[in-house]
Amino acid sequence: MKTSKKIIGTLAIPVIVAAILLILCAASGKSMISSRTSFNYFVLYAAIVMITTMALSINLGSGRFDFSLGAMAVLASVLSAKLSYALLSGGAGSAVLMLCLNIVFGALLGLASGALYVTLRIPPIITSLGVTLIYEGITFTITGGKYVMNEVRNASMTAFAGNWYWPLLIIAVVLALIVYLFDHTRFGYDYKALQSGQKVAVNTGIREVPNAIWCYVICGALMGIVGFLNVARSSNINGGSLNFGSIGIMFTAFLPMFIGGYIGRFSNDKLGYLMAALCMSMLNSTFAAFSNEISASAQSIINAVLLVVFLIYLNNEGLLKKILSPKKA
């Protein structure tokens, strides 16, 4: 594929989305990003969506559906918020400490989830149902079902949420690390081999168990970061989610995962997730601009319809091309 085609293919969807949304906003006399604060939230939301999408796609790409991603993010945040507050009482450096602890706790929760899966050897979707219930239960027990607020409302967290370059730095570091891990290491080559042919890969000597556990650890660490970013965005943690109330976090990543996968054909799927996250963040900012006209319910409907329409296109691309291409005489 020519470089120019790669660049156009990678940037086409974000540019088209931006153009449509900017025209919509301009026609209504509104602005998609009206202030520095809204730009901060734009970058923060893009980081949340990109990292959640990556975490979802790592295991889903290998046929392992993981419902526990949301529960992992929330529990990691609660644990790190409590510990960082106990250590620094919300003083200087709280945000950095909480981010580091979130990554560590997230990785440990991912490790526990992966270890359970390889030990019990029951389908990952079932393991993840059990793990979700356990993590939600632990979160509820620690928080008493209440919101965690005092521990996360401090100057350090406000400074983090108020500067777009911190989430941008996180996006850059995570993207570089994930591209390196999955595209340039032996772990990544094994992951791809197992993804495309589990039986053949195992028969050639690839060790599936450590690879699967590492995938869960990486997903956990990524969801730890997402948990931290969510706290920075909302200044609280909902500790009262029970009975699968936490799985909603995961559903935000479906549309960007498919868009990212499509963009990935022209460059790299991880870069595709970033582009898709930018599209979702632009949409989110537009919803915020139209918050008086478009209710939360309408936003959910628009997102779901977009998902279905994009999937209809994606799964019938060949047929559409056949219909739309000029017939040869």
Place this chain on the structure above:
Amino acid sequence: MDNEAILRKYKRRQRLIDILPVVALAALFAILVATVQSKGYRLDMYLKIVFNEGVVLAVVATGAVFIYTLGSFDISLGASTLFSATLGVMTYNATQSLPLMILVIFGVAVGCSLLSSVLASVFHIPVFVTTVAMMSVLSAIAAQIITTNGGAVGGISIPSALVKPLDNMGFKIAVLAVFWLICFFVFDFTKIGRKQKFLGGNPVCAQLTGIQVNKYAIIAFVMAGIGVGLGAFLTLVYTPSVTATTAGSIGMNIVVAIVFGGMPISGGPRSRIYSALVGGFSYILLNNILKLLIDSNIGYGVSQIVSAVFFLAVVYVTGLNYRSQMLPR
């Protein structure tokens, strides 16, 4: 050990595993009775609570078994129950006609199910993603209707006197028994059930023998839709008001109930129609026992953890005979 001895051992273990969910149900029932009596509470009241919660889950899950047998996964059944009940209430409030309300509930439930199946089969969209989108759309529309017409907290309602004569064990047992017997007949004594099990077990082979996937997928979704309609109606009979959280946890509880009842999540020939009934009531019994034993706010979290551990243990034991060398996906 010769082959015959291995086969005998396998069969003995399989028989034991097959009856395990029923034994677990009987044991949980005995524990509930003992716990209620030891605490000096009214047993009849607790049995009524368990039955009313269990009957809705069992009915919806019994219909859902047809979808799960195909190896598909429908996460939107809870939202579909809410949506059907919402439109049913709106219809009654507009027309004061009970038959019309029932007709709307069933029409909407089957319609939603059919829409999911048509989107999946005609446009080749993965079933799970279709149901994720349906879940978002249905719950958003229902929430919008409820908030607009009755308020987010109070919800919308029908006169309790209208359904009071039906709010008794006899009627509900009759509904459950008739629906279950129909499903049992279709599933175990007609070619529909046999072909669905074949499709779930080996879709490629089943298609090569001439079985039409779309036809049996649509039948499965229609059966699930009827279950949803019955579930929505029974929900209204028990509580004649609908809020945005009504039936919120049913979607995921169905998965837990079916697996709890001894059916593999991958569907296929090991699917059992009784799994939904046994698993649904077992899960509700377990939750109520834990609520009785751990009697505090934090207890909700602890009881969910215990419930999840019990769930994983049951799934682990019932799957003992089906361990493979590779990790399951």
